[in-house]
Amino acid sequence: MATLTLNILVCLLLLIVDAAQSSALRKGVNVEIIEAKTLDIYSNSKEARNILDDAPAFGEEMRLAQFNRFEINYTFLNHGSFGAVPNQVRQKQNEMMDLRERNPNQFINATQYDLIDVARRALATFLGSAYANLILVENVTKGVSNILRSLTLAPGEAILINTFTYSSMKNAAKAMVDRSEGTELFILELEFPINSPNDVIMLYTEMLTEHPNIRIAIIDHIAVPGVMFPLRELIDLCKSHDVLTVIDGSLYKWLFGPPGSSFQWSAERHHSIVQPAVTSFYYGDPYPANFERQGTRDAIPFIVMPSAIEFFHWFGGLVSAREIQNILFDDYLIQAKVEFRHKMYIRISLMVYVTIDDCKELVDAIVDLKARQMEHNQLLLIQRLQSDQSEISAMNKIPDQIIK
Numbered sequence: 266m267a268t269l270t271l272n273i274l275v276c277l278l279l280l281i282v283d284a285a286q287s288s289a290l291r292k293g294v295n296v297e298i299i300e301a302k303t304l305d306i307y308s309n310s311k312e313a314r315n316i317l318d319d320a321p322a323f324g325e326e327m328r329l330a331q332f333n334r335f336e337i338n339y340t341f342l343n344h345g346s347f348g349a350v351p352n353q354v355r356q357k358q359n360e361m362m363d364l365r366e367r368n369p370n371q372f373i374n375a376t377q378y379d380l381i382d383v384a385r386r387a388l389a390t391f392l393g394s395a396y397a398n399l400i401l402v403e404n405v406t407k408g409v410s411n412i413l414r415s416l417t418l419a420p421g422e423a424i425l426i427n428t429f430t431y432s433s434m435k436n437a438a439k440a441m442v443d444r445s446e447g448t449e450l451f452i453l454e455l456e457f458p459i460n461s462p463n464d465v466i467m468l469y470t471e472m473l474t475e476h477p478n479i480r481i482a483i484i485d486h487i488a489v490p491g492v493m494f495p496l497r498e499l500i501d502l503c504k505s506h507d508v509l510t511v512i513d514g515s516l517y518k519w520l521f522g523p524p525g526s527s528f529q530w531s532a533e534r535h536h537s538i539v540q541p542a543v544t545s546f547y548y549g550d551p552y553p554a555n556f557e558r559q560g561t562r563d564a565i566p567f568i569v570m571p572s573a574i575e576f577f578h579w580f581g582g583l584v585s586a587r588e589i590q591n592i593l594f595d596d597y598l599i600q601a602k603v604e605f606r607h608k609m610y611i612r613i614s615l616m617v618y619v620t621i622d623d624c625k626e627l628v629d630a631i632v633d634l635k636a637r638q639m640e641h642n643q644l645l646l647i648q649r650l651q652s653d654q655s656e657i658s659a660m661n662k663i664p665d666q667i668i669k
């Protein structure tokens with residue numbers, strides 16, 4: 266199936282290149298390169314993504330541009346445990362550290378709270394969450410512990426994990442059972458490899474049906490063996506059994522944040538009970554103020570999250586693919602599937618009723634979009650600079666040389 270799709274895509278690109286080469290070349294799109302590298306489309310085709318932006322190609326080029334601090338000859342294949350941070354995020358971290366060093370009291374007592382708030386808002390927008398439901402925490406372990414420590418299990422009730430549950434979450438579940446007399450821990454046995462999400466849903470259904478005393482289920486989004494859980498279905502299933510779900514997922518792996526950046530999301534109806542596991546300054550204050558000042562900690566990983574989100578968009582993340590598909594339809598009346606699977610690409614499904622002019626139209630739209638995108642990026646940058654400037658001058662806290 267994958268080969269078939271690849272072949273179709275290659276043919277389509279050749280076709281579109283032939284058909285539209287001259288008009289696209291006139292407009293400055295390097296379609297020759299697309300043609301020469303059609304077979305590379307899934308492996309390292311900068312061109313496939315660069316139709317719409319100027320980010321480096323994945324692989325060597327990306328590493329040299331943004332991840333070039335690895336030791337020489339060090340082959341790093343473990344982003345899934347501790348991810349590398351892109352240079353632009355790292356640079357922001359350095360700037361913030363310099364700022365903190367210049368006036369630690371000012372930064373720790375005041376400035377950082379404003380900056381954390383900006384980051385929280387940016388992340389909420391990125392995730393499509395209400396701002397009030399989301400706070401930043403150092404890591405997933407803390408987030409899960411915060412939640413489990415805020416909940417209680419009555420005698421006879423149980424918590425559910427599975428074979429793949431990350432060790433620290435497993436222990437948090439065990440600790441909860443240890444401190445709550447008469448409660449139980451269930452471990453759903455899952456075999457690797459998992460053939461289909463439906464198998465997992467079925468096993469969870471059986472488990473929850475057989476054990477109606479289960480009240481909480483901890484589910485990894487992406488578990489250590491590289492298994493992505495069907496979260497939407499599992500959350501719905503748990504809800505239908507009156508089971509609360511605790512989902513584990515971080516920011517420093519898949520969203521390019523530095524270690525020490527994760528988030529904790531909780532629905533509004535739980536805010537009155539959610540407490541930090543670490544008791545600190547604002548004990549007794551309502552959520553989320555009770556999480557605000559957990560001793561003296563490094564808030565810079567939180568603060569740089571807008572840069573990490575910017576990086577994600579820059580190379581064409583999932584949101585961009587969806588946005589571009591919508592723009593193609595809304596502004597150009599072209600319906601084509603835009604996908605981001607390691608790269609961004611546009612699938613053109615040819616059928617007996619499609620003309621070569623239809624394909625040319627798509628190329629013209631892409632050319633136009635590219636121009637708009639560049640204008641848009643410049644505009645965003647200007648807006649950001651302006652808003653940074655006004656926020657900063659309003660606070661009158663951050664020296665000018667920090668603003669880039």
Ligand SMILES: Cc1ncc(COP(=O)(O)O)c(C=O)c1O
Nearest residue numbers: 345346404405406431485487488
């Ligand atoms: C499933 C899962 N959860 C959580 C983590 C990390 O947790 P923490 O952010 O607390 O270090 C990992 C790291 O590999 C993981 O694979």
